[in-house]
Amino acid sequence: MTLDLPDLAAMEALGAHIAALLQPGDVVALTGGLGAGKTTLARAILHALGHEGEVPSPTFTIIEPYDAPPLRLPVAHADFYRLERPEEAQELGLDDYREGGVLIAEWPDHAGGFAHEAGCLSITLEIVGQGRKATVEPGQDWIKRWV
Ligand SMILES: Nc1ncnc2c1ncn2[C@@H]1O[C@H](COP(=O)(O)OP(=O)(O)OP(=O)(O)O)[C@@H](O)[C@H]1O
Numbered sequence: 001m002t003l004d005l006p007d008l009a010a011m012e013a014l015g016a017h018i019a020a021l022l023q024p025g026d027v028v029a030l031t032g033g034l035g036a037g038k039t040t041l042a043r044a045i046l047h048a049l050g051h052e053g054e055v056p057s058p059t060f061t062i063i064e065p066y067d068a069p070p071l072r073l074p075v076a077h078a079d080f081y082r083l084e085r086p087e088e089a090q091e092l093g094l095d096d097y098r099e100g101g102v103l104i105a106e107w108p109d110h111a112g113g114f115a116h117e118a119g120c121l122s123i124t125l126e127i128v129g130q131g132r133k134a135t136v137e138p139g140q141d142w143i144k145r146w147v
């Protein structure tokens with residue numbers, strides 16, 4: 001399904017909707033070109049889960065962990081753009097970062113992709129005029145949750 005996200009308020013609302021549905025083990029896979037809004041949506045999810053303050057883009061650190069509490073769930077926010085091989089994600093300890101929590105992944109295809117996981121919510125963002133369009137593809141575990 002597709003959603004129109006004309007402004008940042010719409011992005012915040014989508015992030016809050018996703019955050020309320022997240023369960024341990026989930027992945028939110030955010031695909032889209034440069035400036036499509038991946039980090040913006042990741043920030044909206046993190047804030048809705050209870051994070052206060054900055055959310056640095058994990059462009060250089062690749063994986064930024066967020067603890068619970070203060071968040072409702074632990075989150076690993078990753079930007080896999082700079083990976084040269086998908087295996088590097090495991091070499092960085094991705095499985096440990098994911099333990100008991102949620103992975104928000106920008107450029108998921110650079111880490112081999114997560115869409116085969118039942119807990120993966122795949123969102124593709126595109127620039128449309130001043131706003132954005134989201135195409136949402138829920139994994140098996142998300143079909144009943146996502147309305
Ligand atoms: N729905 C929206 N409507 C209007 N502007 C938006 C929307 N979502 C994000 N933006 C703006 O788009 C710009 C780029 O967003 P963002 O940094 O999240 O993109 P990104 O996909 O993470 O890009 P990169 O791959 O370069 O990291 C920001 O200035 C942000 O405010």
Ligand SMILES: [Mg+2]
Pocket residue numbers: 038039040057079106
């Ligand atoms: Mg980004």
